[in-house]
Amino acid sequence: MSHVEPIRWTNEGVVLLDQRRLPGEVVYHTYTNYRELARAIKEMEIRGAPAIGVAAAMGVALGAQHSGARTLEELRGEFATICETLATTRPTAVNLFWAIARMKQRFADLAADAQKSEGVQALERIRTRLVAEAQQVHEERRAADEAIGRFGAEFMPTSGRVMTHCNAGALATGGIGTALGVIRMAVEQGHKLEVFVPETRPYLQGSRLTAWELQQEGIPLTLITDNMVGHFMKTGHMGAVVVGADRIAANGDTANKIGTYPMAILAHENGVPFYVAAPVSTLDFAIPSGEHIPIEERSPEEITHMSGVRVAPDVHAAHPAFDVTPARLIAAIITERGVARPPFVESLRKFATESESKPLSAPVKS
Amino acid sequence: MSHVEPIRWTNEGVVLLDQRRLPGEVVYHTYTNYRELARAIKEMEIRGAPAIGVAAAMGVALGAQHSGARTLEELRGEFATICETLATTRPTAVNLFWAIARMKQRFADLAADAQKSEGVQALERIRTRLVAEAQQVHEERRAADEAIGRFGAEFMPTSGRVMTHCNAGALATGGIGTALGVIRMAVEQGHKLEVFVPETRPYLQGSRLTAWELQQEGIPLTLITDNMVGHFMKTGHMGAVVVGADRIAANGDTANKIGTYPMAILAHENGVPFYVAAPVSTLDFAIPSGEHIPIEERSPEEITHMSGVRVAPDVHAAHPAFDVTPARLIAAIITERGVARPPFVESLRKFATESESKPLSAPVKS
Numbered sequence: 093m094s095h096v097e098p099i100r101w102t103n104e105g106v107v108l109l110d111q112r113r114l115p116g117e118v119v120y121h122t123y124t125n126y127r128e129l130a131r132a133i134k135e136m137e138i139r140g141a142p143a144i145g146v147a148a149a150m151g152v153a154l155g156a157q158h159s160g161a162r163t164l165e166e167l168r169g170e171f172a173t174i175c176e177t178l179a180t181t182r183p184t185a186v187n188l189f190w191a192i193a194r195m196k197q198r199f200a201d202l203a204a205d206a207q208k209s210e211g212v213q214a215l216e217r218i219r220t221r222l223v224a225e226a227q228q229v230h231e232e233r234r235a236a237d238e239a240i241g242r243f244g245a246e247f248m249p250t251s252g253r254v255m256t257h258c259n260a261g262a263l264a265t266g267g268i269g270t271a272l273g274v275i276r277m278a279v280e281q282g283h284k285l286e287v288f289v290p291e292t293r294p295y296l297q298g299s300r301l302t303a304w305e306l307q308q309e310g311i312p313l314t315l316i317t318d319n320m321v322g323h324f325m326k327t328g329h330m331g332a333v334v335v336g337a338d339r340i341a342a343n344g345d346t347a348n349k350i351g352t353y354p355m356a357i358l359a360h361e362n363g364v365p366f367y368v369a370a371p372v373s374t375l376d377f378a379i380p381s382g383e384h385i386p387i388e389e390r391s392p393e394e395i396t397h398m399s400g401v402r403v404a405p406d407v408h409a410a411h412p413a414f415d416v417t418p419a420r421l422i423a424a425i426i427t428e429r430g431v432a433r434p435p436f437v438e439s440l441r442k443f444a445t446e447s448e449s450k451p452l453s454a455p456v457k458s
Numbered sequence: 459m460s461h462v463e464p465i466r467w468t469n470e471g472v473v474l475l476d477q478r479r480l481p482g483e484v485v486y487h488t489y490t491n492y493r494e495l496a497r498a499i500k501e502m503e504i505r506g507a508p509a510i511g512v513a514a515a516m517g518v519a520l521g522a523q524h525s526g527a528r529t530l531e532e533l534r535g536e537f538a539t540i541c542e543t544l545a546t547t548r549p550t551a552v553n554l555f556w557a558i559a560r561m562k563q564r565f566a567d568l569a570a571d572a573q574k575s576e577g578v579q580a581l582e583r584i585r586t587r588l589v590a591e592a593q594q595v596h597e598e599r600r601a602a603d604e605a606i607g608r609f610g611a612e613f614m615p616t617s618g619r620v621m622t623h624c625n626a627g628a629l630a631t632g633g634i635g636t637a638l639g640v641i642r643m644a645v646e647q648g649h650k651l652e653v654f655v656p657e658t659r660p661y662l663q664g665s666r667l668t669a670w671e672l673q674q675e676g677i678p679l680t681l682i683t684d685n686m687v688g689h690f691m692k693t694g695h696m697g698a699v700v701v702g703a704d705r706i707a708a709n710g711d712t713a714n715k716i717g718t719y720p721m722a723i724l725a726h727e728n729g730v731p732f733y734v735a736a737p738v739s740t741l742d743f744a745i746p747s748g749e750h751i752p753i754e755e756r757s758p759e760e761i762t763h764m765s766g767v768r769v770a771p772d773v774h775a776a777h778p779a780f781d782v783t784p785a786r787l788i789a790a791i792i793t794e795r796g797v798a799r800p801p802f803v804e805s806l807r808k809f810a811t812e813s814e815s816k817p818l819s820a821p822v823k824s
Contacts, residue, residue, distance in 0.1 A: 115771035291761070291770070293659065293683040299762070299770035307771050315775040317659040317761055319684035319717025323753075323781040326719065351685025353692065354720055361723055387689075395657070395683055396665070401765045404657070404665035405481035405673050409681040415689040 095262040095269070095276060096308050098143050099150065101227050106150045110137045111263055115304040126155035126174055133181040133188075140264025142371070145187025146230045147266075151178045152195040153226035156219050164206055167215055171199055184388075186373075191229055198225045230266060236371050237267030239428035244274030244369050247424060249331030251284035255321070255359075258292045258349035259301035260336025260369065270369040271334045272305060274426065279311055286312040288328065290321055292349060294394045294411070318351050325358040333359045337370035337425075344419030344436025345382025346370075350412055356421040365423040372427045372443045382416035389413070461628040461635070461642060462674050464509050465516065467593050472516045476503045477629055481670040492521030492540055499547040499554075506630025508737070511553025512596045513632075517544045518561040519592035522585050530572055533581055537565055550754075557595055564591045596632055602737050603633030605794035610640030610735050613790060615697030617650035621687070621725075624658045624715035625667040626702025626735065636735040637700045638671060640792065645677055652678040654696065656687055658715060660760045660777070684717050691724040699725045703736035703791075710785030710802025711748025712736075716778055722787040731789040738793045738809045748782035755779070 100107040105124040112135070113119050121137070123129040129151045132138065138147050155174030161167035175192050182188055202221055206214040248254060254275060261272035268276045279285055287306055292298035299315055306313045316324060324330060333355060339347045346352070346368050359366040379385060392409035396402060425432040425440065432439035466473040471490040478501070479485050487503065489495040495517045498504065504513050521540030527533035541558050548554055568587055572580040614620060620641060627638035634642050645651055653672055658664035665681055672679045682690060690696060699721060705713045712718070712734050725732040745751055758775035762768060791798040791806065798805035 116768065290685070291659070293657070293685060296769055303773045304771045307773050313773055315758075315761060315770055315773050317684065317716070317777075319656070319659060319687075319720065320776065320778060320781075321685075322720030322723060323716060323778050324776075326781075350683070350689060354685065354688030354724055357688060357723060357727055358720055392681075395681060398764050399767045399769070401767075402482065403662055403765070404681055405670045407669045407673050407679055407681050410686065410690075411683075412686060412689050415686075415692075 094309065096305050097266070098138055098140070098263045099147055099230070099266050101150055101153075101223070101230065106147070106154055108132055108138050108147070109263070111139055111301065112136055114263075115300050123154065124158060126151045126158070127177060129154060130177050130181050133178070140259070140266075141187045142233055142265040142267070143263070144182060145191040146226075146233055148178050148181070148188045149191040149195055149226040149229040152192060153223045156199075156222045159219070161215065162212070164203060164215065167218065168203060194229065195222065195225060198222060233265060234267040236428035237265055237269060237273040238277070240270050240369050240371065240426055241268055241273035241277030243428075243431050244334060244367065244426040245278040245281050245283070247332060247365065247367055247426070248274065248278035248283050248285060248334070250282075252331040253286045253288055253328055255288040255290070255324070255330055255333045255355065256302065257290055257298065257335045257352050257355055259297040259305070261302055261305045263301050263305060264336070269305075270371065271336045272302065274334050274367070274369045275311070276309070286314065288324055288330065289313050289315050290318045290351065290355075291315060292351060293318055294398075297349070321351075321355050322358045325355075325362045325364060330359070330362070330364045332365050332367060334367045334369055337368050337374045338414055339379070339385055340368070340370060340375050340425065340440070341379040341381050341385060342375075342377045342437060342440065343381045344422055344425060344432070344434070344440060345385070346417045346419070346422060346425075347382065347385045347387070347414045348417065350415050353415040353417045356417040360421045366421055367424050367426055368417075368422055369426040372429050375427075375440060375443055377444050382418060385416055387412050387414050387416070460675065462671050463632070464504055464506070464629045465513055465596070465632050467516055467519075467589070467596065472513070472520055474498055474504050474513070475629070477505055477667065478502055481666050489520065490524060492517045492524070493543060495520060496543050496547050499544070506625070507553045508599055508631040508633070509629070510548060511557040512592075512599055514544050514547070514554045515557040515561055515592040515595040518558060519589045522565075522588045525585070527581065528578070530569060530581065533584065534569060560595065561588065561591060564588060599631060600633040602794035603631055603635060603639045604643070606636050606735050606737065606792055607634055607639035607643030609794075609797050610700060610733065610792040611644040611647055611649070613698060613731070613733055613792070614640065614644035614649050614651060614700070618697040619652045619654055619694060621654040621656070621690070621696055621699045621721065622668065623656055623664065623701045623718050623721055625663040625671070627668055627671045629667050629671060630702075635671075636737065637702045638668065640700050640733070640735045641677070642675070652680065654690055654694065655679050655681050656684045656717065656721075657681060658717060659684055660764075663715070687717075687721050688724045691721075691728045691730060696725070696728070696730045698731050698733060700733045700735055703734050703740050704780055705745070705751055706734070706736060706741050706791065706806070707745040707747050707751060708741075708743045708803060708806065709747045710788055710791060710798070710800070710806060711751070712783045712785070712788060712791075713748065713751045713753070713780045714783065716781050719781040719783045722783040726787045732783075732787055733790050733792055734783075734788055735792040738795050741793075741806060741809055743810050748784060751782055753778045753780050753782070
């Protein structure tokens, strides 16, 4: 299925789409040096937790591939440095640490095998298999998104308008996206959709990223400001809402980009079904309800300035980056393992044991 | 009561605060030439329908004051030109036309009287009285705002947080403002309020104007983006919401700046009382309900660009400038003639006859 690709493993190296320059410029960089790739992650050339996880796995593989180590012990030392370098790029993206841990485990297994065999070929085999592992991380990411997309597509209207929020798209995951994956899959299956895209202040992920993604693929869209959500929910004949998630509590309460909760209330008020699309790894069974989800408070400067220009006087500003949508407003939670319907405290439980036995990549978004 | 003054009649001329340069710079211009004042209105140095009405009345007075006419007929000719010039500044501000019509009527009355008297003194008296009439327009505006403020203050909590939207303040009216007038009056009466101010995309009247006004007067405030309204309505212990209005239907349905309807829904959902503060002239008894209020559609460029910088790809965007809040979400409508409570279809009626007999200046905002 065609979609924009924020990251790609190629014979020439790891290719990143520089998301900081979107939508003004579409620039790809090819990295052969893992330290440069680490800097690109740190400087947010790529963002979105799942996409960062893929980038980190590829960074580890890239480092190993280009390592000049001649012995297993040399490679082991370099490998540790590589992982450490990549681990210090972003502090909060769970997937980053998950991906590095997975690559470390793979290396440990391969190294244990290599003890038994000999010399340069053994090292080469480790390198090749680490590259394959990174590609596998990406492939699993893609497969999870496609599964979410397939499960979700049936909830989309056969024609008409749908709304999303922020960017839970290809740019954030490296696959087809979660919420946007659902929309892409529905369009691929022949649904005639027009997507309403709130710009998503203060970072404008809606206008800069989601609008751009949809435009690239010729999916009709209408960009709006965040305060227009109510007007179009009431008068715009919206058929459905589908958003991503940053964390989902055991009862289905969902933390997502600030602005999601009002969208859910307005959808509910106007009889528009509201869906959450997210990988199983987003489920946090340790958290009984949304009240216990900590909300990240970011710098007020991001509110008072736009594109580096001060737009407000020097006043107090608040910047909660997420809000919590109560489970009662959610019609279904769509994961790569299937769909949960209310009451979520029961329907989500079936994913609990599975997710414990097989960790997948984590929350949408950085 | 102290407040920022967007317009002032002085012996040196009409003093305007250049609102285009707020909040970065606080610049006042003094106009002695009505053509230059007309250009200032056209170029939005002053905005907000009531404030524009005051500016237009002062422009007419200024033109007459500085006219070199030596006979009544000369003055009549010049007066017509002055009114015409001011009438072509802004196309939709009702108050502009209302103010010019009022000055024309005053001139006609004075001219009729002058027929009976003689020469230069008679002309001088006309000029003086036109200046007095313009000041009277401003004074009535101030008095109406203060009355709204007094009626509204009692609905504000004695301490705690309140929310507003856009700018229904001194900058928009030339008085203490409508919604902000209520807040100002409550603070003056000793209420300890902190005002939550959504930035109000796309024009940022919240961050550029309301935040600035409150800051000038030392009223505590917190600036937020529009998509944070839900989060703070749910978790922020909001005591009340008070907003202005652009048009109010006979049943109380209220058109106001885009983003007002979601704020009302979110207030209702979280048990926060939602008040509308507006002059009686905002009531439109010809319109039975909100469905019949036409919504102005503005340029999509205002969404895709910020401070002249393109922030979105070249995509379709929508820009409804207002939305309609159903009457059932409104706890009270506060006017300069008193407070209407639900059911509004009855309670508003008492203002109908009064407003017909005595037209006042019209809607808040440009």
